[in-house]
Amino acid sequence: MLVPDGNTFLVHPMAFDGPCKPTTISFMISGIIIAPDSPEAWKGRNQGRWLIFKDVDGLSVDGTGMIDGRGKGWWDIICAKHGHLPGCVKLAPTVLSFLQCNKVSLSNILVVDSPQTHILITGCNNVVIRYLSVKSPETSPNTDGIHISSSHGVFIRNTNIGSGDDCVSIGDHTSDIYITDVDCGPGHGVSIGSLGKSGNEVKVDNINVIRVRFNKTTNGVRIKTWQVGRGHVRGVLYEDINFMDVKNPIIIDQYYCNVRGACESTKTGVQISDVRYAGIFGTSKSKVAINLNCSQAVPCTDILLDTILLAPSTPGKEVISSCNNAYGSSAGIVEPESCFLE
Template sequence: MLVPDGNTFLVHPMAFAGPCKPTSISFLISGIIIAPNSPESWKGRNQGRWLIFKGVDGLSVDGPGMLDGRGKGWWDILCATHRHLPGCVKLAPTVISFLQCNKVSLSNILVVDSPQTHILITGCNNVVIRYLSIKSPETSPNTDGIHISSSHGVFIHNTNIGSGDDCVSIGDHTSDIYITDVDCGPGHGVSIGSLGRSGNEVKVDNINVIRVRFNKTTNGVRIKTWQVGRGHVRGVLYEDVNFMDVSNPIIIDQYYCDVRGGCESTRTGVQISDVRYAGIFGTSKSKVAINLNCSQAVACTDILLDTILLAPSTPGKKVISSCNNAYGSSAGIVEPESCLLE
C-alpha cells in the first residue's frame, strides 16, 4: 500500500484488520495523512482510535511521510483540562494503534499533534520502532508519545519524542522492552506505570532504558504504582542516561493517586526489585534529585545506584536523595549521596 509523496490525504477513522494471507505487508507513507479536525467525525465510531492495525502480522509501516492528528480540537474539550465544560470528553483518538500484531516495524515517520496518545502498542510481540519523530505541544493533555501494554519484545531506538505527557509509558503485562538512543523532551519522561490502579496483579519484567537524553522534562526515569496493586516490577536497567534541567530525574512513586497525598495506606503493594541505575549524569531542577518513595507494605529491594553524578540546575543550590523503605547498594561515585537501606 502506498501513500504517494506530494499529496495530503484527509482520512476518517479507519481499521485494517487481519489475519492476512501474505507473511509480510508493506505500508509506505511518503505523503501526508491528516485526521478530521472536528470530533464530530467520530460520532458512532470508537472515539479512542484513528488509524488501527489489528491482527496484522509481518507488517512494515515506513516513511518518510507524516501523520497529523490535528489534536487541538480535542485538547480544547478534554475533561482532563476542561472538567467544568459542558459536554467535555474523557477519551480522544490515538493516531496509530497496533493491536494483537506480531513482527511489526514502524520507521521514518513524523507523527504530530495527536488528540491523545500518539502511538499505541497493545497485545503485540516483536515490534521495532525506529527513526521516528513525535511532536506535540508541551501543554497538550495526555499526549504520550508511545504507550506499550500487554506486549513483549518491543524495541524503540533512534527516536525523538516531545509531547505533553510521557515520552514512553509502559503498562502492565509487558516484558523485554528496549528503549535506546532516544531524545525525550518536552514531556513527563519515560514511565513504567501507572500500575495496579484496580488492585490487579502486575507483571512487568526486563525493561531497559539505555542512552536516553532528557531535556527539561518534568520527570526522568519513573516507576509509578498504586498502593492497591499487587504483583511485581523487576529486572529494570537505566544505563548511560543524561538529564538536562529535569524536575525529577530519578523517581519511584508507590503512592500514585488521583489526589496527590490523599489516598489512605493499604497493606498491599507492587513488589519492585532488581532495579539498576548506572552511569547517570546531568542536572536536576528540583532539590530531591533521587526520590525512591517505596511502599511501606512491600519494600523496594535489590536497588543499585552505580556511578551517578547529578548537580543542581541552578549554581549554588543543593540536591539530595530521599528514600522510603528502599533497600539496595551503591557503587562508584554517587552524588547526591545514596540513601538506600542495606
C-alpha cells in the same frame, strides 16, 4: 499500500483488520495523512482510535511522510485539562494503534499532534520502532508518545519524542522492552506505570532504558504504582542516561494517586526489585534529584545506584536523595549521596 509524495489525504477513522494471507505487508507513507479537525467526525465511532491495525502480522510502516492527528479540537474539550466544562470528554483518539500484531516495524515517519496517545502497542510481540519523530506541544494533555501494554519484545531506538505527557509509557503485562538512543523532551519522561490501579496482579519484567537524553522534562526515569496493586516490577536497567534541567530525574512512587495523598494506605503493593541505575549524569531543577518513595507494606529491594552524578540546574543550589522503605546499595561515585535503608 502507498501514500504518494506531494499529496495530503484526509482520512476518517479507519481499521485495518487481519489476519492477512501475505507473510509481509508494506505500508509506505511518503505523503501526508491528516485527521478530521473536529471531534464530530467520531460520532458513532470508537472515540479512542483513529488509524488501527489489528491482527496484522509482518507489517512494515515506513516512509518519509507525516501523520497529523490535528488534536487541538480535542485538547480544547478534554476533561484532563478542562474538567470545569460541561460535556468535556475523557477519551480522545490515538493516532496509530497496533493491536494483537506480531513482527511489526515502524520507521522514519513523523507523527504530530495526536488528540491523545500518539502510538499504542497492545497485545503485540516483536515490534521495532526506529528513526521515528513524535511531536506535540508541551501543553497538550495526555499525549504520550508511545504507550506499550501486554506486549513482549518491543524495541524503540534512534527516535525523537516531544509531547505533553510521557515520551514512552510502559503498562502492565510487558516484558523484554528495549528503549535505546532516544531523545525525550518536552514531556513527562519515560515511565513504567502507573500500575495496579484496579488492584490487579502486575507483571513487568526486563525493561531496559539505555542512552536516553532528557531535555527539560517533568520527570526522567519513573516507576509509579498504586497501593492497591499486587504482583511485581523487576529486572529494570537504566544505563547511560543524561538529564538536562529535569524536574524529577530519578523517581519511584509507590503511592501514586489521582490526587496526591488522597488514597488511603493499604497492606498491598506492587513489589519493585532488581532495579539498576548506572551511569546517570546531568542536572536537576528540583532539590530532590533521587526520590525513592517505596511502600511500607511492600518495600523496594535490590536497588543499585552505580556511578550517579547529578548537579543542580541553578549554580549554588543543592540536590539531595530522599528514600522511604528503599533497600539497596551503591557503587562508584554517587552524588547526591544515596539514602538506602540498611
